[in-house]
Amino acid sequence: MVTNLPAEARAKWIKVMEARGVEEKIRALEEFLSAVPKHKGTANLRLWATRRLAELREELEERRKKKARKGISFFVEKEGAAQVVVAGLPNSGKSLLVKRLTGARTVVADYPFSTTNPVPGMLRYEDLYFQLVDTPPLVPGSAYFNRVIGLMRNSDAILLVLDNTRDPVREYIDLSRILEERGILLQKPRGRVVIERARTGKTGIRVTFMGKLVDATIDDVRKLLEAYHVYNAHVRVYGEVTLDDVEQALFESRVYKPCVVVINKAEINVASAREAAYRIREVNPNIPVVLGSAKLNKGFRDLGWILFKVLEIIRVYTKQPNGEISKTPLVLRRGATVYDVARAIHKDFVNKFLYAKIWGSSSKYPGERVGLYHVVEDGDIVEIRIKG
Ligand SMILES: Nc1nc2c(ncn2[C@@H]2O[C@H](COP(=O)(O)OP(=O)(O)OP(=O)(O)O)[C@@H](O)[C@H]2O)c(=O)[nH]1
Numbered sequence: 001m002v003t004n005l006p007a008e009a010r011a012k013w014i015k016v017m018e019a020r021g022v023e024e025k026i027r028a029l030e031e032f033l034s035a036v037p038k039h040k041g042t043a044n045l046r047l048w049a050t051r052r053l054a055e056l057r058e059e060l061e062e063r064r065k066k067k068a069r070k071g072i073s074f075f076v077e078k079e080g081a082a083q084v085v086v087a088g089l090p091n092s093g094k095s096l097l098v099k100r101l102t103g104a105r106t107v108v109a110d111y112p113f114s115t116t117n118p119v120p121g122m123l124r125y126e127d128l129y130f131q132l133v134d135t136p137p138l139v140p141g142s143a144y145f146n147r148v149i150g151l152m153r154n155s156d157a158i159l160l161v162l163d164n165t166r167d168p169v170r171e172y173i174d175l176s177r178i179l180e181e182r183g184i185l186l187q188k189p190r191g192r193v194v195i196e197r198a199r200t201g202k203t204g205i206r207v208t209f210m211g212k213l214v215d216a217t218i219d220d221v222r223k224l225l226e227a228y229h230v231y232n233a234h235v236r237v238y239g240e241v242t243l244d245d246v247e248q249a250l251f252e253s254r255v256y257k258p259c260v261v262v263i264n265k266a267e268i269n270v271a272s273a274r275e276a277a278y279r280i281r282e283v284n285p286n287i288p289v290v291l292g293s294a295k296l297n298k299g300f301r302d303l304g305w306i307l308f309k310v311l312e313i314i315r316v317y318t319k320q321p322n323g324e325i326s327k328t329p330l331v332l333r334r335g336a337t338v339y340d341v342a343r344a345i346h347k348d349f350v351n352k353f354l355y356a357k358i359w360g361s362s363s364k365y366p367g368e369r370v371g372l373y374h375v376v377e378d379g380d381i382v383e384i385r386i387k388g
Pocket residue numbers: 088089090091092093094095096097107108109110111112113114115116135136137264265266267268292293294295296
């Protein structure tokens with residue numbers, strides 16, 4: 001095991017996982033930390049927990065302030081198909097970019113730290129909207145740093161804005177390191193474990209594979225989770241994963257966030273921007289790099305489509321038997337099935353399900369009859385037939 005925690009600390013961790021609300025989580029995390037023995041093996045865990053505590057304390061303070069003066073809060077309610085946090089070093093052009101793409105009224109200024117609060121705006125892509133959130137600059141030790149990190153952790157994706165008049169490759173490397181230290185990974189790890197704990201009902205431990213466990217069996221996973229008193233959970237394994245990764249996932253200490261890099265102010269020196277993009281792609285071939293100029297509002301035409309791709313979402317249109325096709329799509333994760341569509345329409349639909357009819361790229365022919373476990377694709381039209 002990664003951390004070799006004594007039973008007492010594990011028991012305290014259960015309290016952290018079960019805590020609802022920020023205050024309870026803070027208290028539980030404090031108790032957990034005091035129960036973790038101090039040695040090399042737990043150093044990372046303690047560091048992570050300490051930082052997480054700092055984030056939560058700031059969030060709590062923020063919420064209190066908001067209550068007291070109904071003022072602006074750092075917490076941004078999600079809207080649209082996904083929340084994309086726009087982040088970067090001071091003066092890189094985050095605010096101007098968000099303003100250009102969404103029309104949001106956010107402060108643009110030629111001095112650093114001009115943005116002190118997150119400002120959301122909506123970016124349209126076909127029949128979807130993505131919520132872009134302008135943020136204060138990401139500088140460790142600065143007043144807003146922990147809160148911006150908290151926003152990013154909560155987001156669905158990150159738009160990293162680099163400044164072409166400085167050294168964008170350096171900015172990219174520094175920012176990804178800063179984020180990684182805080183447990184936010186911009187690259188999809190080779191293997192990934194997601195543990196969804198069931199709050200109600202006795203479902204037992206269910207493991208589904210989109211990859212494999214390299215050094216353990218499902219039984220080992222079950223034993224590990226039971227050591228943490230987790231008896232009801234859905235464990236999803238993506239790619240190649242070790243038992244250590246499963247334990248890490250229990251601590252939610254690392255999250256992967258899809259990312260798009262923007263090299264802004266490209267108009268100032270197009271050749272250097274291209275060179276920087278090339279080098280960033282060398283460092284990380286999986287992250288899309290967009291060159292553009294917020295000042296001229298050029299280069300961002302495909303951004304909506306690129307976000308749609310990295311978010312790995314699909315749109316499904318529902319249709320009533322002999323009725324109209326819905327105008328607004330259901331937004332689902334890639335790999336979703338008719339089951340997910342049915343559940344999204346109504347909780348009874350899964351129980352009463354008879355069959356579905358499908359039009360679109362996942363169907364063999366228009367109107368094909370399929371069952372609950374048929375995988376749907378972007379643009380599919382789904383009609384669900386139920387009993388009664
Ligand atoms: N030449 C050029 N200048 C730009 C571009 N985008 C932004 N700027 C300028 O860069 C300065 C900073 O822009 P902001 O949008 O305020 O930058 P920011 O990243 O939000 O800054 P902070 O909120 O302080 O982190 C302003 O003077 C902008 O006019 C661009 O594409 N080209």
